[in-house]
Amino acid sequence: MSEFLYIYRGPEAARSPEAAQQALQKWMAWLKELSEKGHLKDSGHPLELNSKLVQGKRKTIVDGPFAEAKDLICGYTLVEARDLQQAAELAKGCPILEVEGEVEVRPILQL
């Protein structure tokens, strides 16, 4: 088994309290399923959207965010899968896809 990082990008705020609660149910169900199948390494965290960027040799600090709201990274999860293909297949269940977000699947470099 190899490890992969799911990087979530997408619209951050739900349109209504009802939609937010539904999203909560879906996310919990999805992560539970990953966990039950033995793919969940660390459920990860949501991220705040404000940020600072520290750049270059001169170490200047710039205030973020740096992308359109819909392209911002809003959370991450660490999973285990046989290979990149399987990790990507598993990511199809992610509720963020239903609200036009996306999941980037990146293999953790291993020796």
Place this chain on the structure above:
Amino acid sequence: MVATLTRIFGVHNLALAEDVVQDAFCRALKVWKFRGVPADPSAWLMAVAKNRALDVLRRERTARTFAPELGLLLNSEWTVAPLVEELFGPNAIKDDQLRVMFSCCHPSLAEESQVALILHILCGFSVGETASAFVSSHSAIEKRISRAKKVLAESKRLFDLSNANDFASRLSAVQRALYLLFNEGYHGASQETAVRADLCQEALRLTQLLLAHPLGATPATNALAALICFGAARLPARVDASGNLNSLFHQDRSQWDQRLVNEGLKFLANSASGLELTEYHVEAAIAAIHASASRAEDTDWGTIVSLYNTLITIRPSPIVAFNRAIAIAQHEGPERGLEEMLAIRDKDRLSTYPFYPAALGELELRQGNYNLAREHFREALSLGRNPMERRFLKQRLAACGTGDS
């Protein structure tokens, strides 16, 4: 939570209090997505709201004035955290809810605005949910709530519970609002369902809150609590397993919540002191007689009729007169009931109430006048406000058979 934050921020900052709660809720949902819902979500939310309140106080205390009565304590870093901690304590939270409840019953607000405001601020109903509780349009309720909030904001401070005179003079409006809240749940004209148990539960919760306050625990409040308990006890039987509405006569009384009936009897006993006989006393007494009859046939209709006679002098209304006529029909026969029904003053105010023609139909049916009964039930059916009521009325119409014999 909004109540506590309003106490801290001041009633003129109600919108800020609501924003903080909304924000705490959104953040919680986001974290729970990943980390799961904690064992005690409401305590967790309270903690988040408390931290956010402190943030807001620190950040904005130069730009805004907060609750004037808490004054300088909010401005000093030494006192602000312990004060907020104390205000979030369980007893303080109860008092805050009462303060907001009394503030909502502001004399310049119409009764329905008071109830809408209580539902929205204290019971956490969204505008949409409040609208459906009142069978009103979203925009109408939105307007009503925002106007009411403006009135509230102009009063600058929350109601002061420690002034016994003010308390006593506002108390009857608060009781009335709770009574209306309960009625809306019990007899509500909602589109989807005829019974809103959640409204009844909120009414009971808030009434108990009022009872827990030494100035609020009057005989009338006890009577109101009794009335709500008896009504709530009957809720499980009001709608049967297939979702049909059951009249009091056909309910499966074994489904009545005996624990609530006993609670109600306790409150009723507590209400029997002092000189004032309120409409809540009389209605609770009527409900108690129903609750203590294990079969509909065992009901003591004679006493109920005389209680309605009292009620109609305390609070005359077409609905009270209607219920009195039903009791008379039970006690003295359908013919007398019909007489009383037709003699109701202002009975045109019942012209959209489906149970008025339904009752006429029922009484004609009992006298064997099938054609007349059918006519009344057809009229009732055309007035039915939700599928449950219409199903019930269809079934009564079918009971009239097809021929006239």
